[in-house]
Amino acid sequence: MKALSIKDIAQKANVSITTVSFIINGKAKEKSISEAVIEKVEKIIEESGYKPNQIARSLRTGNTNIIGLIVEDISNSFFSKIARLIEDKAYKRGYKIIYSSTENNIAKAQELINMFKSRKVDAYIISPVKGLETDIQDLINDEKPVILFDRNLPDVVANYVGANHFSASYQSIENFVQNGRKNIALVTTNVDVLQITERYEGYKKALLDYGLPYNEDFVLKIHFNQDEAETISQIKQLLSAKKVDAVLFATNYLAISGLKALKQINKQIGDDFSVIAYDDHEAFELHTPGISTVQQPLEEIAETVIKLILNQLASKTKLPIQEVIIPAKLIIRN
Amino acid sequence: MKALSIKDIAQKANVSITTVSFIINGKAKEKSISEAVIEKVEKIIEESGYKPNQIARSLRTGNTNIIGLIVEDISNSFFSKIARLIEDKAYKRGYKIIYSSTENNIAKAQELINMFKSRKVDAYIISPVKGLETDIQDLINDEKPVILFDRNLPDVVANYVGANHFSASYQSIENFVQNGRKNIALVTTNVDVLQITERYEGYKKALLDYGLPYNEDFVLKIHFNQDEAETISQIKQLLSAKKVDAVLFATNYLAISGLKALKQINKQIGDDFSVIAYDDHEAFELHTPGISTVQQPLEEIAETVIKLILNQLASKTKLPIQEVIIPAKLIIRN
């Protein structure tokens, strides 16, 4: 069964396809199509269930009404929640989302951008990987709306929306210090992105400001993509060999691994040992005791991302580049 | 900066666009284009960074290489994990995924299917809502590849992949009984989909088989979409007013709410009270004590879904409808 085309509708209504097109696109009044014709055509469209072919429309107009979303991993709850919020807001404005996960792999990310390009997506929302600078710059030079989020690329001038990672991590350490902790460890990843670096810098600076020594042995950089079992074992080692009395986990999945490690070695969170996790996770609230976390304001991030995108999409002229830094919130749970 | 078209490449190479098209599509040999021309054209394509416009290609061929994924909520970890696995496998075969969340809303789901239709997606992967029967039947009549997953629609004959919800729930109750539980409650949703009904039936049948009375007061049907606070308060009521000694939660998010409720009323899981949750969640493993769960084999489900889709996409003829029921696994954690 072949789908109906505008031609079929025009034939049934005994008008030209031009007229049908005007009516479909709400230009009937503007083009002064008579009320009678409008009604007739609309009735036929309604009855036949005709839906314009978006592919043809896209080829003609150059717009697809599709936004490309490129994240590290859609199954990570931070990204899937953002994806959901963005989807919601985009759909209300007639945009659909096509997504992809980079797995932190430059080659894959580049390939994805190329695919999205050849599919002519109208705009890009990207949680970038280092190494993507030129590709992103090309998009921007092409006048494509691009919003980076979560992590920024220092060497590219692009719109960016993200939490204040430095101060979030600084505050966490501050909290540890106020609770009398002195041997504070950081468990982070070896991924070389600004947002991770900033969390590290916040940690370092806070130690310095509070007169605590910085000890390299207290910083564990977990290899991205390594087995969770390996991660757990490294964390166990950090915690048992050293006199660590507090740990900041730089991502939620690291904290999850960390909690598993604690459970295995039977180390209790309490009077002489504290933990703070970056990014929330249901497990943290449920954990006994509750795990304090640094929360990125998801709703606000998604809202800002989509607002910037839609603004750019709506504007004929190039808008100034914006960096929106949103404070993260430290939630104390014990 | 206008993107290059096949015409530009043809001009640069001094050949027709037909020739360029054959080369791009790997039909050069078949069409016996000379080696010299192939090399020349490929070099120009390479140097210029030309990428064929997929929109034009889609309009011409009728294929988009896009698969539409319709789920209840992409931010639910069950769906986001499936989304990730499907994405992976689809990309390897040249397909992209466009997703959408129905929020269990029939009207929204219908709208989504229509959008996907007019966007000419090549295939549909749908976790359906009741009420979508005709829409899905229409797709099937249109010879579009359609795979339902997670939940089936009894009144539509479509490919389906899902876990054996009945037996999963039956086994859970069996486990409770073997541990001496006698007053077993079920916390489920009021969503009227087969997969939820089956979990309920499994619960009922197991009680019957083990000679335990079925008590309506022990079945709590939570309204989908209601506030979590409300859910928690209802669960608290169930647990405090009744002499319930075991609870099966029919979805992971209900179990999360349930655990919060337990924490609030300080009810311990242990010798005289058991819990099993449907669908895994990191929180369950970390919880003290660990929460037993019924796990759907995500990898296997995704694998089967994508295999069925690709088979259909590859096949010229209509393939027989298949229902693949995959056993769920009961993981005992305490």
Add this chain to the structure above:
DNA sequence: CTGAAAGCGCTTACAG
């Protein structure tokens, strides 16, 4: 008030 025609960028049957 309405329509014929060009063109978006491809693919492919047909011709030579």
Add this chain to the structure above:
DNA sequence: CTGAAAGCGCTTACAG
């Protein structure tokens, strides 16, 4: 071995 031309289903400038 290669190319001219039709056509996928739309939109829109132009003409009347």
